[in-house]
Structure formats: structure tokens, C-alpha cells
Amino acid sequence: MTDPTANSPNLETLVDLMSQLIDLPIAPEFRPGVIANLARTQTIAQSVMEFSIPDEIEVAPIFTPEP
Amino acid sequence: MTFELSQADALTIADAVRSKTVSARTVTEAALAQIAAHDSKLNSFTEVLTDRALADADAIDRAISSGENPGLLAGVPFAVKNLFDVAGLPTLAGSKINQSRPVATQDANAVAALRRAGAVLVGTLNMDEYAYGFVTENSHYGPTHNPHDLSRVAGGSSGGAAAAVAGGLVPLTLGSDTNGSIRVPSAFCGIYGLKPTYGRLSRAGVFLFASSFDHIGPFGRSVRDIAAAFDLMQGADPGDPVCTLRPPEACLPQLDRGIDGFRIAVADGYFAQGGEPEVFAAVAQVAEALSAKQQVTLPEAQRARAAAYVITASEGSNLHLPRLKTRPQDFDPATRDRFLAGAMIPNTWYLQAQRFRRWYRDRVREIFQEVDLILAPTTPCAAPLINQEKMVLDGVEMLVRPNLGLYTQPLSFIGLPILSVPIRRPNQLPVGVQIIAAPYQEALILRAAAVLEAKGITAAPVVVPS
Numbered sequence: 001m002t003d004p005t006a007n008s009p010n011l012e013t014l015v016d017l018m019s020q021l022i023d024l025p026i027a028p029e030f031r032p033g034v035i036a037n038l039a040r041t042q043t044i045a046q047s048v049m050e051f052s053i054p055d056e057i058e059v060a061p062i063f064t065p066e067p
Numbered sequence: 068m069t070f071e072l073s074q075a076d077a078l079t080i081a082d083a084v085r086s087k088t089v090s091a092r093t094v095t096e097a098a099l100a101q102i103a104a105h106d107s108k109l110n111s112f113t114e115v116l117t118d119r120a121l122a123d124a125d126a127i128d129r130a131i132s133s134g135e136n137p138g139l140l141a142g143v144p145f146a147v148k149n150l151f152d153v154a155g156l157p158t159l160a161g162s163k164i165n166q167s168r169p170v171a172t173q174d175a176n177a178v179a180a181l182r183r184a185g186a187v188l189v190g191t192l193n194m195d196e197y198a199y200g201f202v203t204e205n206s207h208y209g210p211t212h213n214p215h216d217l218s219r220v221a222g223g224s225s226g227g228a229a230a231a232v233a234g235g236l237v238p239l240t241l242g243s244d245t246n247g248s249i250r251v252p253s254a255f256c257g258i259y260g261l262k263p264t265y266g267r268l269s270r271a272g273v274f275l276f277a278s279s280f281d282h283i284g285p286f287g288r289s290v291r292d293i294a295a296a297f298d299l300m301q302g303a304d305p306g307d308p309v310c311t312l313r314p315p316e317a318c319l320p321q322l323d324r325g326i327d328g329f330r331i332a333v334a335d336g337y338f339a340q341g342g343e344p345e346v347f348a349a350v351a352q353v354a355e356a357l358s359a360k361q362q363v364t365l366p367e368a369q370r371a372r373a374a375a376y377v378i379t380a381s382e383g384s385n386l387h388l389p390r391l392k393t394r395p396q397d398f399d400p401a402t403r404d405r406f407l408a409g410a411m412i413p414n415t416w417y418l419q420a421q422r423f424r425r426w427y428r429d430r431v432r433e434i435f436q437e438v439d440l441i442l443a444p445t446t447p448c449a450a451p452l453i454n455q456e457k458m459v460l461d462g463v464e465m466l467v468r469p470n471l472g473l474y475t476q477p478l479s480f481i482g483l484p485i486l487s488v489p490i491r492r493p494n495q496l497p498v499g500v501q502i503i504a505a506p507y508q509e510a511l512i513l514r515a516a517a518v519l520e521a522k523g524i525t526a527a528p529v530v531v532p533s
Contacts, residue, residue: 018411024392026407033404038411041380044373045416048423051370059421060279060428 011035011042072097074529076289077143077238077296081185084127084142091127091142095120095187098144101236102190108217108532109234110209111227113149114156115190120144123187130185138185139295145239148228149191150198151175151283152272160274161194161224163207164390164397175272176307177241177283180300189237192227196399198243198276199383199406200224201251201471202451206399210453213255214530215496219450222252222471225286229256232286235529239287239296243273245280246375247445247475250487253286254445254499257489258527259516260286261293264311264506265482268297271306277382278309279421280375280479288527290516293486294318297509311507318510322517329515331359334443334503337368338474341461342447346498349490350442353500356524357515363434363441371427371477374420381417384409401468428481435505440515445487445499447473474501484509488516491526 015035019026026034072080072094083089099117106112130137147153150160152171159165174182182188193211195203203211203226211226213219214234221230225242229252232240242249244262253260261284268283275281285296301315333339333354339347353359365371384391384406391398391406398406434441447460451467458467478485483506487499502512519525 015408015411022388022410024388024407024410025395027395030395030404030407034407034411037404037408041377041408041412041416044376045412045420047370047373048377048420049416051367051419051423051426053419053422053426057422057425059418060424 011039073101073235075238077140077287077292078289080143080238081139081141085131085137087131091124091187092121094142095124095144095189098189098237105234105236105532109212109214109230111192111211111221111230111234111236112146112190113159113193113208113227116188120187120189123182127185127187138183139299140181141185143186143239144189144237145181145186145241146188146190146192146228146231146237147178147241148194148225148243150194150243150274151178151191151241153178153188153191156191158274160198161196161205161208164394171272173272176269176304177300178272181296184299186239192231192240194227195224196402197383197387198224198245198248199402200468201247202468203227203252204401204453206401212453212532213450214532215257216450217532218452219496220255220453222255222450224248226252228286229253229258229260232256232258232288233527233530234532239285239292241283241285244282244284244479245276246379246479247472249284249286250445250475250485250499250501251471253487253489255450255497257497257530258286258288259290259293259489260284260487261297261509262479262485263297263509264484266309266311267484267507267509268300269302269304269307269310271304275386277379279378279382282479288529290513290520291319291322294322294513313507316510318513321510321514324514326357326515326518329440329511330438331357331440331442331515332361332363332438333359334365334441335362336364337477338365338443341473342444343449343460345449346444346447349498349500350444352490352524353442353488353519356519356522359442361438363438365434365477366430367427368477370423371480372473374423375476375480377412377416377420378424380405380409381412424480431481431483432505439504439508439511441503443501443503444474445501446471449496449498478503482506484512486512486516488519488525489527491523
């Protein structure tokens with residue numbers, strides 16, 4: 001597995017901006033861990049995003065209009 | 068009838084209580100004494116409900132004296148992971164933050180179902196904070212220790228539920244499984260743990276983690292106890308939006324039907340690599356005992372695990388967003404950064420993962436046209452040490468915590484029913500094997516497990532912590 005941060009130079013900026021966008025303050029002592037975790041998730045998500053899914057495949061969650 | 072109370076399974080205890088060989092009060096007092104004697108070493112309980120348990124036990128004894136049927140689990144002591152609502156307690160879900168929640172006003176649906184059958188709730192059990200982990204090394208409540216080796220983890224996130232059963236404190240517990248949290252601790256502690264089909268058992272009154280994958284299920288030391296508890300908890304429940312409307316299917320009466328005609332295969336590829344030789348040897352042992360000759364390949368299992376990771380992080384973070392905003396310092400350091408990062412996952416990653424889930428489900432469904440049961444290791448290794456950060460698997464050094472669910476995550480991802488069975492390995496640390504079936508085929512799994520148990524391939528003897 002390659003270093004995920006090597007391809008994600010803007011993750012620090014993303015975390016800072018997303019923190020503002022969703023009003024989720026990130027304390028300075030937690031910030032490096034959050035960035036590292038998001039980088040790890042990016043690496044993991046990459047394999048999902050690379051996969052070609054047919055248009056007919058809908059998302060899986062169950063929703064019923066009435067309980 | 069004579070039996071050793073601390074070694075007996077739940078149904079043996081219930082038989083003894085119903086026949087007045089022993090009173091429910093005596094059984095409950097014995098369980099409370101076991102907890103008092105041994106839980107200081109295991110740290111599996113977070114709350115012991117002495118008064119409530121004794122009152123319930125007395126009610127069972129009164130019912131028996133009046134000639135009433137006290138139920139299938141009459142007088143059986145049980146305990147639940149502390150994310151199940153228990154009337155009168157705040158539902159901790161392994162957190163410090165939830166200590167300030169209002170106390171639950173009623174028991175979770177599953178807890179109530181077991182109590183209606185005469186089981187006696189004696190306490191609540193330790194877990195990874197908000198179920199986000201595989202080790203039960205909880206910074207607020209301490210680590211739960213493995214009864215087989217107190218220096219090792221019990222597994223997680225339902226670590227207390229597994230350790231309490233393996234250590235002989237109670238014969239039956241309930242836990243939850245999102246990515247492996249019933250199966251991993253069952254394997255590490257050498258007991259049976261059932262993760263039923265997604266939606267098969269109501270989660271009403273359970274503090275969820277990632278709703279797309281959250282299941283509940285029982286832990287026990289015998290296949291029949293697992294079947295009995297599963298049967299009692301089945302049934303539609305409008306309180307859980309994913310709970311199935313299918314009629315319950317009693318498994319306990321089916322256990323002695325054998326496995327003639329079953330098509331059983333070993334999962335190859337992803338599930339046959341990346342682990343210690345001993346876990347594959349365990350699978351081979353089970354395969355031989357069940358005459359499983361063929362192999363099957365679950366396609367894209369690695370990607371399934373990745374998708375499960377993305378969905379879990381995203382849903383878990385959204386659930387906890389209010390607490391992440393206001394009390395981040397009160398989270399366990401083991402979960403905090405992951406939850407914070409999960410709140411920033413782009414929705415296209417999440418949606419792609421959910422669509423992939425549907426694709427993968429369809430492929431695996433095709434495989435179940437050809438086979439009835441699939442075998443795979445539960446974990447890639449036996450229980451690691453408490454505080455162990457890294458391990459070497461198949462020559463590759465990796466972090467312990469994220470990788471214990473290697474073989475469990477791609478399966479709960481599509482809600483398959485799975486029983487982790489404990490392989491009999493005297494004087495060695497336990498390992499488990501997953502018996503996997505198509506959705507709603509729990510009975511087939513339990514019939515195969517009954518065969519393994521009868522042959523002595525699997526066993527879950529009580530281990531007195533020392």
C-alpha cells in the first residue's frame with residue numbers, strides 16, 4: 001500500500017474547510033490524527049471508487065414509506 | 068440429576084430449575100458469586116444487577132411452585148453488552164459520554180424476550196466505545212481480559228460478552244456485530260457466537276453504530292443454547308425498521324437433523340490467505356469433519372471490506388456528530404479521530420460503497436445457488452496481547468486493531484448469517500471458524516454446528532481465569 005498522503009497534499013486543507021462547512025471544530029491536538037485517518041479512508045475508498053458498477057445497481061439501504 | 072453449575076449450559080440449568088433440582092435463586096446466587104470471584108481478573112462486567120437478578124429469580128421460583136411454566140430459559144443467568152437498554156440504567160455503549168443519558172425506561176426487545184422465557188439478567192458488559200473496535204481495550208472502563216490468557220485481549224467489540232461466557236460467569240450473553248463484533252471475540256475466547264441474518268432479530272432498544280450493518284446475537288457454550296436464544300428473540304418488530312416480517316423459524320427442534328445432502332465449500336482466495344497457518348488448519352479440520360470437498364471464491368472480498376469500512380465510518384460519524392461537536396475530549400482516543408474523520412467522507416464514496424454492496428450481494432447470492440454452507444476463518448490469528456500495536460501476518464507487518472476483522476467484514480457487509488464455532492485445541496489459544504449460509508438459513512448453520520459439536524471438533528469448556 002502506498003503512502004496515502006503522497007497523493008493527497010490537500011487533505012489538511014480539506015479537513016480545515018470541511019470542519020468549517022459542517023461546523024465540526026477540530027482541536028489542534030486531534031487534527032493530525034483526523035488527517036491521518038481521512039488519508040487512510042481515502043486509500044481504502046479508492047478501491048471502491050475504481051470499481052465499475054452497472055447503472056441499474058441502486059444503493060442498498062432499506063426505506064419504507066410507512067413503518 | 069447432578070451437574071456442575073458453573074460448567075452447565077443454559078438449557079441444562081433451565082431443566083434443573085424446572086425440575087426443582089435447584090432453585091433459580093441458588094443458580095443466580097452462584098452466578099453472582101462467580102462474577103464476584105473472577106471478574107476482577109476479566110473486567111467483563113460494567114454493572115452487576117444483584118437486587119434485580121435475585122428478585123427475578125425469586126419470581127421464577129414462585130412461578131414454578133404455583134405450577135406455571137417458567138419458560139425455556141427458566142432461571143438461566145444472562146448478561147448483555149452495555150449497548151442494550153436495561154430499564155433503570157443509562158445505555159453506555161462503552162462510552163463516558165452516555166453516562167449522562169437518561170436511564171432506559173424499558174429493556175431492549177431482545178432482553179425482554181429472554182426474560183419472558185425465564186432468563187435472569189445479572190448485569191451489563193464491557194465493549195469498545197460505541198462498538199468501534201475489535202479489542203475491547205476501553206479507555207474509560209479498562210480492557211477486558213481473555214480468560215484463556217489474561218495478558219491477551221478478549222476481542223471486540225463485544226469483548227465482555229465473550230469473556231463472561233468463556234470464563235464461566237454466565238452461560239449466555241448478548242452482543243452486537245457490525246463488522247465482526249460477535250464473531251471476533253467468540254473466536255478469541257473459544258465460544259460459539261451467532262451473527263444472524265441482517266434484520267432477523269430486532270435491534271429495538273440497542274444503541275446502534277452503523278445501521279446498515281448492525282446486528283445483534285447470542286454467545287454461548289453449546290450449539291443448542293445458541294439455537295434456543297436465537298429462536299426466542301425472533302419475530303417481527305415495528306420498533307426496528309430493518310426487522311424482517313418473515314415468520315420465525317425455530318432452529319432448536321432441527322438440530323438433530325444432520326447434514327445429509329448439504330453442499331459445503333471452503334472459501335478460497337481472499338479467505339485462504341493473509342492469516343496464520345493455524346486458522347487455515349482449523350478450517351481444514353472443520354471441512355474434513357463436514358466432508359466439505361469443494362471450494363468457492365467470493366469475488367471482490369477485499370473491495371467488500373473496503374466498502375464496509377467507508378459505510379461504517381460514515382454512518383457511525385453521522386450518528387455521533389452532535390457529541391463530536393460538543394464533547395470530543397470525552398471520546399475514547401481509540402475511536403475519536405476515526406469518528407471525526409468519518410464525518411468528512413464525501414457522499415460519493417458512501418453511495419458508491421452502498422451500490423457496490425448491492426452488486427456484491429447479487430454475486431454471492433449466485434454462489435449460494437451452488438452451495439449451502441461456506442467455511443472461512445473467523446480471525447487471521449489467535450488473540451493478540453493487550454496493548455499490542457502491530458502483528459505480522461503472512462510476512463507482512465500491520466496494525467492489530469484494524470485487521471482483526473479481515474475475514475468477518477466482507478460477510479456482515481451483506482448481512483449473511485454466520486456462526487463462529489470454537490475449534491477444540493487443548494493447551495492452545497482458541498481460534499474460530501465461520502460457518503456461513505445464505506440469508507435466513509440459520510437452521511442449516513446450526514445443524515452443521517451440532518454435527519461438529521457431537522464429533523468433538525468444536526467445544527467451549529469453561530476456562531477458570533487464573
